[in-house]
Amino acid sequence: MYPTLRVRVSRIEQLAAGIKSFTLQPCDGGALPAFDSGSHIVVHMDQGRMRNAYSLTSALDDRSRYQISVRLEEASRGGSRFMHEQLRENDELDIGAPANLFGLGDGAGKHVLVAGGIGITPFMTHIQALARQQASFELHYCFRNRDSAAYLDELPSTLAPDQLHLYESDTGGKLDIDALVASQPAGAHIYVCGPQALNDAVVAAARAAGWAAGRVHFEQFRNEVDATGGAFEVALRKSGVTLQVGADEPLLRAIEKAGVKIDCMCREGICGTCETAIIEGEADHRDQYLSDAEKAAQKTMMVCVSRCKGKRLVLDL
Structure with a gap:
């Protein structure tokens, strides 16, 4: 599992209908990691059972706090609903360090x-x-x-x-x-x-x-990606591990629960960092990264959101 930062929700503010702002401050009183414009953090919710990525909206030079804004999704699978309906000021959360998939281009006029x-x-x-x-x-x-x-x-x-x-x-x-x-x-x-x-x-x-x-x-922004479906088995060839992935369990979560480390920045099928080679089986592709031709080729898959079309996958992990 990747290192996380423990933060306290110091303020919740209603910005607009269905949108709340959350101010997060480090529980240890130290400085938070610096970040570039366009960066996001992954928020771990409900004891890690849900994770969503949210853009940072706070001042770039203020390392005492982070701010994010969350819209309540009408068809929420739990993440935005948790943030809006269960999270309270002074509650604590784990978050990932800032990452950036949407930086400013160099040399733009x-x-x-x-x-x-x-x-x-x-x-x-x-x-x-x-x-x-x-x-x-x-x-x-x-x-x-x-x-x-x-x-x-x-x-x-x-x-x-x-x-x-x-x-x-x-x-x-x-x-x-x-x-x-x-x-x-x-x-x-x-x-x-x-x-x-x-x-x-x-x-x-x-x-x-x-x-x-x-x-x-x-x-x-696709924080409410449906990464659930029918149950299946996945064998991780390099790790020598075989996992049973439940119907309501994302593949990435099952892999992480088994202690297998894999890069995944967005957790939404967008960034491509969790692209993994398929050795056997056929993926049910749900990402926005691979082209239609690449999905049809069934050579790789994004394990954060995609699943198995059949009952078994063998991955190069």
Whole structure:
């Protein structure tokens, strides 16, 4: 198992309908690890039975506390519901050290930030970093209505009017993604975090306009990934261990419970760090990392969210 940090929930604040902010401070009174803009932490909930990744939204230079914002998912499998309904101020939690899958691109002449709903969270630290760099940037924030959108009071006081663009869908506001991409200067980078439809539309528009892949950055928030299903057996060839994975148990959790160490940063089928070779069997792929061709080839799988289509897998672990 990877090292964790013990923190206390020092404050819980309602930011918007269905969104709460949690301030976490180290139980030992020391300094928390430094982090770069766009970083996230993995929060261990309910004695480690659930783990979700949440973007850090706190001040980059404040190592006395971390802040995260959590939306209550309508179809929550437990994580966001635990945070909203069971967690109280002064409760203690274990968290992982900060990791970053959504950093700022190097050498960008301009940074175009596109947020959808709770996807605003990683941009709260990007805004800080870009302001310090005196970089050219703008934020395009799409949300359903003002009651359900976080940080609407804070952003206008942080950004200049020409840097902040708001789109409220309930009142007819809609971002013209193609026009936004077409209006950008050469060398601009675009970043998007939000629902999959928004991410896909921004990526598709940039590719259609001929943007190089290195100029397009996206983060998919999928904290409520369903990693459960039918029970199956998995043999870990290198470790010499055979495990029974229960119907309601993610494969990664079963592997970790057996004491087998495996890198996994996002735990959501996004980052690719837990990609593992399949020796025998067929995976039920549920990740967002492998291409359709790679999934069909059945050569590797993401053990954090994917499962077995049959009754047995043999993995190169």
